[in-house]
Amino acid sequence: MTNSLSANPANVLVTGASQGIGRAICKEFARRGHAVLGVSRTKPELHDPNQSNLFASLTWASLDLANTDEIGGFASSQAVSSIRTVVLSAVDYGLNGRHSVSTTLPEEWRRVISTNCIGHCILVSQLLPTLLHNAPGVVINISSDVAVLPAPGRAAYAASKAGLHAMVRAVAEEHLGDQLQIYQLIPTFQLLTAGIRRRRPAGHDFSSYGDPAIIARVVTRLADREGPSIPAGAYMVQPDGTIEEYGERAAFPR
Ligand SMILES: NC(=O)c1ccc[n+]([C@@H]2O[C@H](COP(=O)([O-])OP(=O)(O)OC[C@H]3O[C@@H](n4cnc5c(N)ncnc54)[C@H](OP(=O)(O)O)[C@@H]3O)[C@@H](O)[C@H]2O)c1
Numbered sequence: 646m647t648n649s650l651s652a653n654p655a656n657v658l659v660t661g662a663s664q665g666i667g668r669a670i671c672k673e674f675a676r677r678g679h680a681v682l683g684v685s686r687t688k689p690e691l692h693d694p695n696q697s698n699l700f701a702s703l704t705w706a707s708l709d710l711a712n713t714d715e716i717g718g719f720a721s722s723q724a725v726s727s728i729r730t731v732v733l734s735a736v737d738y739g740l741n742g743r744h745s746v747s748t749t750l751p752e753e754w755r756r757v758i759s760t761n762c763i764g765h766c767i768l769v770s771q772l773l774p775t776l777l778h779n780a781p782g783v784v785i786n787i788s789s790d791v792a793v794l795p796a797p798g799r800a801a802y803a804a805s806k807a808g809l810h811a812m813v814r815a816v817a818e819e820h821l822g823d824q825l826q827i828y829q830l831i832p833t834f835q836l837l838t839a840g841i842r843r844r845r846p847a848g849h850d851f852s853s854y855g856d857p858a859i860i861a862r863v864v865t866r867l868a869d870r871e872g873p874s875i876p877a878g879a880y881m882v883q884p885d886g887t888i889e890e891y892g893e894r895a896a897f898p899r
Pocket residue numbers: 660661662663664665666667684685686687688708709710711733734735736737760787788789790806832834835836837838839840841
């Protein structure tokens with residue numbers, strides 16, 4: 646990725662672009678011909694002599710989601726004026742190793758919730774006018790089972806993901822019929838990413854972990870409205886890349 650703007654203004658914004666699922670999503674969008682703007686704190690190393698054309702359509706900008714002022718400046722910058730698709734993939738997983746609520750320190754609550762939840766909430770809310778102006782728009786949140794199921798030993802991460810999941814669901818309800826499609830993806834399996842690798846002990850067996858490209862292909866399929874139209878909502882992603890609706894309304898019919 647370069648940090649200068651490419652010839653075409655970016656129409657796709659991806660958070661968490663420096664590694665893992667976010668990086669795979671950037672690459673898949675670029676492979677499909679989109680001009681992609683990836684954001685993270687560290688610049689991704691994507692030099693690949695075999696795919697130089699691919700990386701030419703990727704641009705990168707520094708953005709710390711834990712810094713509210715930075716988000717405000719970024720969301721009002723020229724770099725996002727043509728964005729029609731926003732994918733939320735950045736994450737701070739918190740401290741390594743599972744630890745109970747009573748041993749989770751204030752700094753971890755603050756950092757994890759401010760990055761994963763508050764940072765993304767502010768970013769999405771400030772980008773909504775742009776998405777509506779450039780409609781049809783798409784928001785895709787890479788959610789998690791911890792957002793909807795108990796996650797002992799990972800409370801800060803779970804609280805942050807549940808908060809963001811709830812916020813994105815509210816956005817979807819507020820914009821029904823607004824030419825804005827809002828999706829949340831819940832992987833049903835582990836994906837081998839740098840963030841996950843760092844959290845596992847040495848010698849851990851990763852053979853059952855999936856390739857982040859599986860999620861990237863689902864994301865681009867939704868954003869490009871490929872095949873029969875898929876209604877906005879939350880979907881569980883299976884290891885073969887198929888998706889199945891997650892019935893979040895089942896228990897509380899309105
Ligand atoms: N991997 C899995 O098995 C799995 C399963 C279910 C759901 N998910 C979800 O998938 C998403 C991606 O996970 P992953 O495993 O690919 O994560 P990862 O490998 O840890 O990558 C996290 C990304 O977030 C960025 N980031 C972290 N703190 C940031 C900050 N303060 N400001 C801006 N960017 C920040 C990192 O870049 P910098 O450090 O350069 O800023 C990095 O690009 C997450 O939302 C996660 O909850 C993952």
